[in-house]
Amino acid sequence: MSWGETLATGWHAIRAHSMRSLLTVLGILIGIAAVILTVGLGLGTQKDVSASISSLGSNLLIVSPGSTTSSAGIRGGFGSSTTLTTSDADALSSKTAAPDVEAVAAEKSASESLVNGDTNWTTTVVGTSTSWLDVRSRTVSEGRFLNAADENDRTTNVVLGSETATELFGSPRAVGRTLTINDVTFTVVGVLESAGSSTSDNLDDTAVVPMSTMQNTIVGGTSRTAVSTVYVKAVGTDEISAAYQETQNLLLNLHGITDADDADFTVSSQDALVSTATSVYRTLTVLLTGIAALSLLVGGIGVMNIMLVSVTERTREIGLRKALGAPPVAIRRQFLTEASVLGLGGGLIGAALGIASAKLLPSVLDSSIIVSPTAVVGSIVIAVGIGLVFGVYPAVRAARLAPIDALRSE
Amino acid sequence: MTATLTGPSASAASATPPVIDLRAGRKTYTTGSITFEALRGVDVRIERGEYVAIMGPSGSGKSTLMNVLGCLDVLTSGSYRLAGHDVGDLDEVELAQIRNEEIGFVFQQFHLLPSLASWRNVELPLMYRGVPRHERRERAALALERVGLGDRLDNRPGELSGGQQQRVAVARALVGEPALILADEPTGNLDTSSTEDVLALFDELHAQGRTIVLITHEPEVAERARRVVRVRDGLIQGDGPASALHDDRGYLHHPTSHDDDTQEIR
C-alpha cells in the first residue's frame, strides 16, 4: 500500500464523518489561526513602531525634561517638568561644545483652538526654530517654512499640517489664508507635506509657529523659556553615540549636576525607543503564543479522542484487514495517517481563517498584521505534527487488536 | 494452481504437501480462572483440490478450528502445517503474510467494507501484498467476473443483495490465488436462492481445482462437499465422503449413537 493510497484512505475515512471531523479539529483550527495572527500582529506592530520612530527623523536623539530614574519624584515627572529650556537647545547648537551634533530643534507645544470664521479646530501648536524641518525630516508641499526673520520679529506666521489645513480651509492649499489662535490673527505661510500618522500621534495634524511667538504670544506666563522636547540630530549614524555623550555631558554641566543619576532630563535614542516598544510587543506575542499553544493542545487531545472512537467503531474493519493480511505496521500507518490528515485539515482551514482575519482585523484594531509565509507553513507543519503525535496511542491500540476478537465484535 | 485444474487429488498426493496438516491440535481458552478446552486433540489432513465440509452442532469447536486453520489464532499444543509452512513458530507479522498469501476467507457476515466499491473490497488482499494499483484493479475485475459480478465493479456493498455481497466476498477470497478457501458458515445469512448461487459457485471453483474448506451446521450445505469432517465437543467424530450423509440423516441429530468407522487416515 503506497503512501499516496494510505493518504487517500485516510482522507476517505475523514470525509465519511465530515461534521465530526470538523468539530474535532476546531481546537487545532483556532490554535493555528491564533498562531498566524499572533505572529502577524507581532510583526505588524514592530513595523508600525519602526515606522513611527523613523518618521521622527533619522539619526535623532530626543531630550525630554524630567528624569526616568528613581529620583524622578524629586525632579518632577517625566515630560512634565520645566527643567529644559531654549538656552539648553542653544548650547547644544554650538559646533565647538557638541561637534557631533548637526542640528537642534527645540519644541514647545500646547493644545490650542484654531479658528477660521465659524470653523474651530483644536490641534497641537508647536513653537520651534527654522532647523525643525531638517531635524524632523519634513518637507513643505506649498509655500515656505518659518525663517530667521519670523523668529527675530515674532511674526504671526504659521505653517500648517496638511490635515489641519484641510479641516480649517477645506483643502491643503491654504497659503495666504488667516486664522486666529487665542484671538491673535496668524497668516498661513506654508503647508507641510503629508507624513502619515504613527501609532502615537498624527503627524499631519499640527500648527508650527516661531518659538519666540509661541513663548510670548500664545503661552506666556512664568515658564516661558521651558520647552517640551529638544530634538538633536547627529552628524551621521556612526556619530549617534558620540552625540549622545556630548548632549548628556553638556546638559549636566549647564544644570550644575555632577552625578548622571541625578539628571533632570532624559536623552533617548530611537534605538532605545524601538527596543522598549518591541519588548512590549514581544511580551504580548509570548502571551498570545501561549494561548495558541493551549488551544493546539486541546485540539490534539480532541484528535486523540476521536481517533480512539474511530478505532472502536472500526474494530471489525481492523479485524478484517488483519485477517486479509495487513501487518500491524500497516494498521498503525493507516490510523496515523488519518490523524495527520485531520491535523492537516485543521491546519489548512486554520491558516485560511488566520489569513482572512489578518486582512479584516487591522481596520478594527488600528494596527497592521503582517502574514508571514514562514508562520503559515510552520503552523501547518505543527498542525500535522499534532495530529501525528496524538494519533500514536490510538494507532498503536488499533494495531494491537487481535484479528479474531476484532472480527467477532458487533 | 493452473497445473492442477483437472484431477487435483491425483497429482497432489505425490509431490505437493497437503494444504492442511493438523496433528494433535489442542486449543484451550482461559477466561479468568476458568479454562475451557475447545479443541481436544484434533487431526485433520486435507489435500490440494479437496472440497471439505466441517460439520458439527453449535459450540462444538468449528469456529475455533477455522481460526486455527486460518492462522487467525494459534494452537495451545499440537502442530499445524499450512501448504508446507509450519505455522507453530511464526510471529504476528509472518502469520499476517501467510494469511495473505495462502488463505482466502469467506465469512458468515460477509465482512465487506461498506464505504468501498466492490472492486476496492476485492483488491484488499493484493494491496497488502504490494501489487501495483493497475494490476490490482485488473485482477479484482477478473475475480468479480468470475463470480458473475463483472457489471458491479463500482457498486458499494449497500447497493447489492446479500447473495451478491457474499459473491463479492468470494471474489475477494479468490483474487490472491490462495492455496485454501476457508468459509465459515458462508450461507448462514442467505436466503435459499442466494445460498444456491453461492454453493454453485463453490462447486465451480472446486471443479477448477480449488481447495475449499467450508464450515457449516446445515446438512444441505455440507452434502455439496466431497468429504465431511464431523466435529463434536472439540473432537473429530467422523470423516468420510459426503454421500454417507444421505444414508444417515438421523446421525446428524444423534451423533453419539453413530459408529463412524469410515474415517480414513490420510
Ligand SMILES: Nc1ncnc2c1ncn2[C@@H]1O[C@H](COP(=O)(O)OP(=O)(O)O)[C@@H](O)[C@H]1O
Ligand atoms: N475466546 C473464547 N474464550 C472462551 N471460550 C471460547 C472462546 N471462543 C469459543 N469459546 C468456547 O469454545 C467452544 C467452541 O466454540 P466455537 O469454536 O465458536 O464453536 P462453534 O463455532 O462450533 O459454534 C464454545 O463452548 C465456546 O463457548
Ligand SMILES: [Mg+2]
Ligand atoms: Mg461458530
